[in-house]
Amino acid sequence: MTNAPDRRFPSSAGILFGLGLGGFFDGIVLHQILQWHHMATSAGYPADSVENLRLNTLLDGLFHASTYIFVVLGLVILWRTAHRHHLWWSSKLLVGTMLMGFGVFNLVEGVVNHQILGLHHVNETVSRETWIYWDLGFLIWGAAMLLGGWLIFRAGKRESPGASD
Numbered sequence: 001m002t003n004a005p006d007r008r009f010p011s012s013a014g015i016l017f018g019l020g021l022g023g024f025f026d027g028i029v030l031h032q033i034l035q036w037h038h039m040a041t042s043a044g045y046p047a048d049s050v051e052n053l054r055l056n057t058l059l060d061g062l063f064h065a066s067t068y069i070f071v072v073l074g075l076v077i078l079w080r081t082a083h084r085h086h087l088w089w090s091s092k093l094l095v096g097t098m099l100m101g102f103g104v105f106n107l108v109e110g111v112v113n114h115q116i117l118g119l120h121h122v123n124e125t126v127s128r129e130t131w132i133y134w135d136l137g138f139l140i141w142g143a144a145m146l147l148g149g150w151l152i153f154r155a156g157k158r159e160s161p162g163a164s165d
Contacts, residue, residue, distance in 0.1 A: 008081075009081075009089045009093040009094075009097075009156075009157075009160060010077050010078055010081040011093075011097045011153070012074075012077055013074045013075070013077040013078035013081070013094075013097070014074070014078075014093065014094050014095075014096065014097020014098045014100070014101060014153075015074075015097050015098075015100055015101035015104065016070045016071070016073050016074030016077065016101060017070070017071060017074040017075075017078075017094075017097070017098045017101060018097060018098040018099060018100055018101020018102040018103070018104070018105065018149070019067070019070040019074075019101040019102070019104060019105045020067045020068065020069075020070035020071030020074065020101075021067075021071070021098065021101070021102055022067075022101065022102035022103075022104075022105030022106055022109075023063065023064070023066065023067030023070065023105055023109075024064070024067050024071075025102070026105070026106075026109065027060060027063055027064050027067065030122065030123075031060050032060075034123075034125075035047075035125070036122060036123040036124055036125055037120035037121055037122065037123070037124045038053075038056030038057070038059065038060055038120060039056055039059035039060050039062075039063055039113075039119060039120060040055065040056055040059055040119050040120065041056060041119075041120045041124055042118050042119055042120045042121055042124065043117065043118060043119040043120070070101075074101075088160065088161070089156070089160045090155075090156035090157075090159035090160045091156070092152045092153065092155050092156025092159065093153060093156035093157065093160060094156075095149075095152055095156075096149045096150065096151070096152035096153025096154070096155075096156055097149065097153055098149070099145045099146070099148055099149025099152060100145070100146055100149035100150055100153065101149075102142075102145050102149070103142045103143065103144070103145030103146030103147070103148075103149055104142070104146060105142070106138055106139065106141060106142025106143075106145065107139060107142040107143060107146065110122075110135060110138045110139040110142060111139070114135045114138070115135065121134065121135055122134035122135050122137070122138045
């Protein structure tokens with residue numbers, strides 16, 4: 001029989017998955033598909049010249065590489081934990097921690113890159129006066145995912161024998 005400490009769900013794996021997926025969402029949807037901003041468009045490198053676009057593309061690529069590393073680390077942690085013994089966890093544990101990681105990504109990225117450093121803003125295609133509303137929406141969305149993820153995670157812990165941290 002597996003001991004309770006061996007059955008714990010690796011919350012760090014879900015949070016790393018969420019951080020990576022949050023970064024992928026931001027980079028793919030907001031940077032590439034909608035083209036609302038790039039990494040340094042508000043930091044003196046607007047996407048109005050080939051040189052600035054090249055710099056922003058490089059920085060976007062480095063950003064994507066870091067989010068990829070988060071996902072790989074989450075996968076390694078999850079695999080190493082699950083590979084030890086046959087385990088049963090509620091899917092709410094993974095969903096909850098991924099939402100927590102996604103929410104943490106939005107909050108950190110929104111506070112650091114959007115507000116403190118001013119590197120870019122969520123939607124730079126609208127009038128500058130409305131950027132703050134998009135930025136605040138992004139932060140609220142992040143906080144909602146963090147809180148919702150935590151609530152789902154707590155429910156999953158109640159459903160999973162020996163999964164408490």
